[in-house]
Amino acid sequence: MDFHRIKLLPPYVFAEVNAMKAKARAAGQDIIDLGMGNPDTGTPRHIVDKLVETAQNPRNHRYSSSRGITGLRRAIAAYYGRRFGVEIDPETETCVTIGSKEGLASLAGAMTAPGDQIYVPDPSYPIHAHGFLIVGAEIVPVKQLPGADPSAPSGYDFMQGFKRAVEASSRKPLAVILSYPSNPTAQIVDLDFYGEMVEFCRSRKIYILSDIAYSEIYFNDTPPPSVLQIPRAKEIAVEFTSMSKTYSMPGWRIGFATGNKQLVGALTKIKSWLDYGAFTPIQVAAAAALNGPQDCVAHIRDLYQKRRDVLVSSMAAAGWDIPSPPASMFAWAPLPKGFEYLGALEFSKLLLTHAEVAVSPGNAFGANGEGFIRIALVENEQRIRQAARSVKKFLGQGAPDAPAARATASNVTPLKKAAGR
Numbered sequence: 420m421d422f423h424r425i426k427l428l429p430p431y432v433f434a435e436v437n438a439m440k441a442k443a444r445a446a447g448q449d450i451i452d453l454g455m456g457n458p459d460t461g462t463p464r465h466i467v468d469k470l471v472e473t474a475q476n477p478r479n480h481r482y483s484s485s486r487g488i489t490g491l492r493r494a495i496a497a498y499y500g501r502r503f504g505v506e507i508d509p510e511t512e513t514c515v516t517i518g519s520k521e522g523l524a525s526l527a528g529a530m531t532a533p534g535d536q537i538y539v540p541d542p543s544y545p546i547h548a549h550g551f552l553i554v555g556a557e558i559v560p561v562k563q564l565p566g567a568d569p570s571a572p573s574g575y576d577f578m579q580g581f582k583r584a585v586e587a588s589s590r591k592p593l594a595v596i597l598s599y600p601s602n603p604t605a606q607i608v609d610l611d612f613y614g615e616m617v618e619f620c621r622s623r624k625i626y627i628l629s630d631i632a633y634s635e636i637y638f639n640d641t642p643p644p645s646v647l648q649i650p651r652a653k654e655i656a657v658e659f660t661s662m663s664k665t666y667s668m669p670g671w672r673i674g675f676a677t678g679n680k681q682l683v684g685a686l687t688k689i690k691s692w693l694d695y696g697a698f699t700p701i702q703v704a705a706a707a708a709l710n711g712p713q714d715c716v717a718h719i720r721d722l723y724q725k726r727r728d729v730l731v732s733s734m735a736a737a738g739w740d741i742p743s744p745p746a747s748m749f750a751w752a753p754l755p756k757g758f759e760y761l762g763a764l765e766f767s768k769l770l771l772t773h774a775e776v777a778v779s780p781g782n783a784f785g786a787n788g789e790g791f792i793r794i795a796l797v798e799n800e801q802r803i804r805q806a807a808r809s810v811k812k813f814l815g816q817g818a819p820d821a822p823a824a825r826a827t828a829s830n831v832t833p834l835k836k837a838a839g840r
């Protein structure tokens with residue numbers, strides 16, 4: 420395609436693995452899909468009931484409010500008060516979005532002038548860089564990988580890299596992206612990290628865009644903090660939150676942005692030109708989710724924790740040491756010993772064809788993700804164990820040599836058939 424903005428987008432690393440996955444499925448193979456972070460558990464009953472009830476009323480079939488209905492904005496403010504002890508004005512400091520992905524992309528469009536610099540962790544969730552790339556920003560990637568203890572807060576290397584780059588540059592960046600717990604690396608940070616970032620950015624008038632899509636999916640005793648807990652953070656920071664993971668509502672497309680009035684105002688304004696807001700019954704149901712009983716969130720958290728434990732122990736038994744993630748719905752795994760030379764994409768393709776297990780190559784999230792695989796906890800415990808058994812057989816055959824691996828990836832007999840089962 421020859422369109423200017425489309426040409427700005429790099430080739431999609433997921434595309435190759437996705438195409439192979441679709442082909443394998445079409446051929447009748449049972450692929451265990453640990454690729455996309457797409458929650459599989461269904462939305463809690465009381466939230467679905469609220470949607471159904473509200474959708475019965477024709478009044479709710481009209482265009483909604485693009486910045487979000489009042490009831491939902493109040494529910495968001497109450498959530499921030501309850502969870503983070505942060506006071507939010509529902510009129511001026513929050514805007515409902517059609518998922519946080521849309522919110523990030525819309526804000527990028529609203530705030531960016533061509534050539535503005537945005538600092539983005541590498542690896543990171545793709546919209547963080549590409550939402551800005553599409554609208555003509557210059558992306559400055561900053562390496563971000565977990566430290567030696569994966570369960571400890573670990574954003575400090577990233578912060579040092581960011582500070583050094585800003586101090587060495589003659590240009591003032593427009594914004595920096597922070598996203599913890601991280602997709603894909605599952606890293607977490609503590610409040611001191613946010614304190615230092617806010618101090619540094621506030622003195623230089625650099626906006627902080629924080630994405631806390633996984634704020635409620637944590638396995639340590641301390642819940643992940645919000646950047647808005649730092650005094651005066653609102654002078655420069657806006658934070659995106661998603662209903663997709665906390666309440667297993669990925670298909671509903673609902674999230675919100677909260678914090679700095681100028682940024683929330685810019686997002687609200689651009690959205691008033693672009694959309695009419697999420698369907699009103701979805702917004703009413705989202706308010707019911709935030710205001711209602713929260714045991715469903717504890718249940719969802721518990722489910723991911725159990726899957727994480729099964730993944731880590733069964734893969735260890737298969738010969739693949741995977742650090743146990745402290746939060747998020749992902750494990751971030753170095754390539755198994757002896758297979759490193761294949762690279763993340765080649766390894767993912769071989770895993771799909773030989774073990775019928777789909778994962779995401781780490782370099783799909785940025786160049787520094789090379790050498791890693793992201794595994795999403797979106798299949799049940801039994802399927803995760805089944806995946807580990809297939810991986811064990813695959814790893815047991817030893818690493819193929821590189822050119823042969825390339826040839827077989829597109830032309831290989833699946834493990835099950837090869838084993839005669």
Ligand SMILES: Cc1ncc(COP(=O)(O)O)c(C=O)c1O
Pocket residue numbers: 456517518519520521544598601602630632660661662663669672673674
């Ligand atoms: C870090 C991060 N932010 C945002 C999103 C998108 O969330 P939403 O469904 O609210 O658009 C995802 C989805 O995987 C994510 O991993």
